[in-house]
Amino acid sequence: AQSVSQHNHHVILSEAASLELGCNYSYGGTVNLFWYVQYPGQHLQLLLKYFSGDPLVKGIKGFEAEFIKSKFSFNLRKPSVQWSDTAEYFCAVNAGNTPLVFGKGTRLSVIA
Amino acid sequence: NAGVTQTPKFRVLKTGQSMTLLCAQDMNHEYMYWYRQDPGMGLRLIHYSVGEGTTAKGEVPDGYNVSRLKKQNFLLGLESAAPSQTSVYFCASSYSLASGRRKFFGPGTRLTVL
Numbered sequence: 001a002q003s004v005s006q007h008n009h010h011v012i013l014s015e016a017a018s019l020e021l022g023c024n025y026s027y028g029g030t031v032n033l034f035w036y037v038q039y040p041g042q043h044l045q046l047l048l049k050y051f052s053g054d055p056l057v058k059g060i061k062g063f064e065a066e067f068i069k070s071k072f073s074f075n076l077r078k079p080s081v082q083w084s085d086t087a088e089y090f091c092a093v094n095a096g097n098t099p100l101v102f103g104k105g106t107r108l109s110v111i112a
Numbered sequence: 113n114a115g116v117t118q119t120p121k122f123r124v125l126k127t128g129q130s131m132t133l134l135c136a137q138d139m140n141h142e143y144m145y146w147y148r149q150d151p152g153m154g155l156r157l158i159h160y161s162v163g164e165g166t167t168a169k170g171e172v173p174d175g176y177n178v179s180r181l182k183k184q185n186f187l188l189g190l191e192s193a194a195p196s197q198t199s200v201y202f203c204a205s206s207y208s209l210a211s212g213r214r215k216f217f218g219p220g221t222r223l224t225v226l
Contacts, residue, residue: 099170102155103154
């Protein structure tokens with residue numbers, strides 16, 4: 001069965017700092033990878049997804065993620081965070097016809 | 113399209129009470145899911161359904177039952193609520209489980225069991 005690890009529980013950054021949130025998964029086959037974001041008081045929204053092709057995926061709001069197959073990783077990045085990026089970020093994975101498995105989430109707090 | 117809707121948005125139960133959470137989607141999706149979200153635990157799949165009349169267990173199914181009598185609705189039932197079921201519950205739907213198919217999430221239901 002797949003599993004997803006997000007190593008950072010809570011990340012605190014100043015505005016304009018660069019962001020990288022780690023995501024590692026365990027599964028030997030072909031996977032589909034997702035990053036979801038949950039802003040305070042709101043429901044989950046899809047940030048970006050990867051299922052094939054260019055391993056560098058660009059999503060909404062300036063976010064991107066890179067799939068590194070050899071490292072089983074799909075880290076989320078943003079060059080310069082804003083206060084409005086304060087949210088909880090979830091990495092998720094599925095393979096073939098299986099439901100999504102989510103990581104435990106990383107809470108991002110951006111301070112002015 | 114309303115997307116995925118959940119009712120109620122908030123609920124407080126006493127231990128031992130029962131209730132049903134309703135999820136509805138108007139996108140003609142085959143697949144529907146119930147997740148619970150707990151601090152430090154992320155999202156965990158409770159049950160899911162791959163079509164009308166079918167359900168399957170997810171990661172944490174104990175204490176919950178589900179039904180998918182109509183394609184557009186997926187009900188999550190708690191027969192005898194316990195404080196451990198205090199959580200935020202999210203419903204989601206998708207065209208399929210397969211690659212690249214995104215899930216659409218509902219706004220969540222915050223349940224407190226006293």
